[in-house]
Amino acid sequence: MKSNGGLSKQVYIYTVSAVGAFILFTNLPRFRDTSQIAEFLFMFLLVAIGEIAPVTIPHGSGTVSVSPPMNYTVTVLYGPAAGIWVNSLATLRKRDLSGEVPIRLVLFNRGMLAISMFMFAKTYEAAGGVFGMLEWPEGFIAFLTAAIVESLFNAILFASYYSLDSGMSFLGVWRLNIQWTLPSMLALYPLGILMILVAQQGGPFLLTLFYLPLLTVRYFLNKYIELRTAYREMATALSNAIDARDAYTRGHSERVAEYAALLAKELKLPEDRIELIRYVGLLHDVGKIGIRDAIMKKQGAYTYEEYEEMKTHAKLGAQMLSGVSFLGEGQEWVKYHHERWDGKGFPDGLKGEEIPLEARIIACADAFDAMTTDRPYKAKLTLAEAKEELKRCSGTQFDPEVVDAMIRIIDRMIAQGRWK
Numbered sequence: 001m002k003s004n005g006g007l008s009k010q011v012y013i014y015t016v017s018a019v020g021a022f023i024l025f026t027n028l029p030r031f032r033d034t035s036q037i038a039e040f041l042f043m044f045l046l047v048a049i050g051e052i053a054p055v056t057i058p059h060g061s062g063t064v065s066v067s068p069p070m071n072y073t074v075t076v077l078y079g080p081a082a083g084i085w086v087n088s089l090a091t092l093r094k095r096d097l098s099g100e101v102p103i104r105l106v107l108f109n110r111g112m113l114a115i116s117m118f119m120f121a122k123t124y125e126a127a128g129g130v131f132g133m134l135e136w137p138e139g140f141i142a143f144l145t146a147a148i149v150e151s152l153f154n155a156i157l158f159a160s161y162y163s164l165d166s167g168m169s170f171l172g173v174w175r176l177n178i179q180w181t182l183p184s185m186l187a188l189y190p191l192g193i194l195m196i197l198v199a200q201q202g203g204p205f206l207l208t209l210f211y212l213p214l215l216t217v218r219y220f221l222n223k224y225i226e227l228r229t230a231y232r233e234m235a236t237a238l239s240n241a242i243d244a245r246d247a248y249t250r251g252h253s254e255r256v257a258e259y260a261a262l263l264a265k266e267l268k269l270p271e272d273r274i275e276l277i278r279y280v281g282l283l284h285d286v287g288k289i290g291i292r293d294a295i296m297k298k299q300g301a302y303t304y305e306e307y308e309e310m311k312t313h314a315k316l317g318a319q320m321l322s323g324v325s326f327l328g329e330g331q332e333w334v335k336y337h338h339e340r341w342d343g344k345g346f347p348d349g350l351k352g353e354e355i356p357l358e359a360r361i362i363a364c365a366d367a368f369d370a371m372t373t374d375r376p377y378k379a380k381l382t383l384a385e386a387k388e389e390l391k392r393c394s395g396t397q398f399d400p401e402v403v404d405a406m407i408r409i410i411d412r413m414i415a416q417g418r419w420k
């Protein structure tokens with residue numbers, strides 16, 4: 001089965017590459033005069049520069065570039081051959097050239113791009129578009145039809161590869177990796193029309209203007225990403241310092257952050273909430289820094305007074321974080337991470353939905369990690385036992401909905417072989 005999949009993948013990759021190469025070499029760009037060659041080279045360079053350093057979207061969901069509308073512009077103004085060459089060859093990225101991407105995939109991508117732009121050109125022509133000039137309204141309609149066909153071809157060729165590579169069904173790939181990119185593709189079509197009109201009026205050199213906003217966005221986005229990385233690193237360093245106070249909780253905060261983020265995702269919280277929960281998960285026990293060593297390092301059961309002092313870590317942690325503006329209401333979640341669904345928790349004895357959802361999530365993640373790691377006073381539970389324990393405490397200690405989500409996560413992880 002596996003070797004069959006591997007073989008059809010190879011055949012697919014080489015077929016797309018070969019068809020692409022055929023299209024490229026049977027469509028050699030021809031130019032009227034040297035000034036048109038200069039214009040073409042300029043646009044080729046503009047696309048190439050845009051691709052070498054694309055803007056990466058936070059959360060790792062891809063890159064932003066103005067290449068697609070730029071490539072449509074080249075095709076409409078300079079004809080199919082020029083467009084196919086720019087789309088296929090000017091879009092080589094740094095990692096394609098550095099050997100980071102295997103050469104057969106680099107060739108596959110070139111083939112895929114050549115085929116898609118070929119389809120754009122053919123559709124544009126068939127729909128009544130004229131090369132060298134975009135006219136209202138026939139040209140606009142032809143352009144939009146052609147752009148949709150190009151996007152679909154690109155998406156189908158890519159999804160087929162991804163499906164063969166991952167063993168996932170074509171529809172699965174479509175839903176997971178393609179569907180959500182289509183609206184942002186649609187947003188690029190009007191930009192394509194605008195670029196063509198600008199180049200038509202003022203010459204292709206004016207297209208540089210479109211790069212200025214892109215460069216500005218890239219600069220600030222990179223700053224933003226650096227800043228977020230710095231936050232994350234600081235929070236992780238602090239969480240290690242918290243966990244180091246207790247020899248038995250090494251990695252506790254990082255695991256709680258991870259489980260809490262998985263739970264938040266499972267409960268369909270928005271992306272920025274998930275991000276914040278991760279930070280708060282890392283820092284939920286920060287108040288332990290203020291608890292005496294004699295208590296922190298104590299082996300065996302606490303006395304009543306010691307337990308009361310230990311309990312102050314929740315409120316203390318929230319106070320410590322009250323000046324950290326980017327955590328926002330996250331400090332509340334730290335304060336309430338030991339509240340219980342039945343109102344028997346601390347510090348305020350909040351009940352049910354009075355406790356912020358995020359605090360209920362962190363409470364469940366926190367308890368689950370305590371169950372599944374060895375502690376001085378008790379051995380860890382197996383996953384099956386931890387599941388039973390979560391169910392047993394559902395509706396008393398924990399929010400039943402959060403427990404249900406945690407059980408789904410555990411089952412999925414077991415099914416994927418990530419937990420045993």
Ligand SMILES: [Fe+2]
Pocket residue numbers: 284285313337338
């Ligand atoms: Fe705690």
Ligand SMILES: [Fe+2]
Pocket residue numbers: 252256284285366
């Ligand atoms: Fe904890």
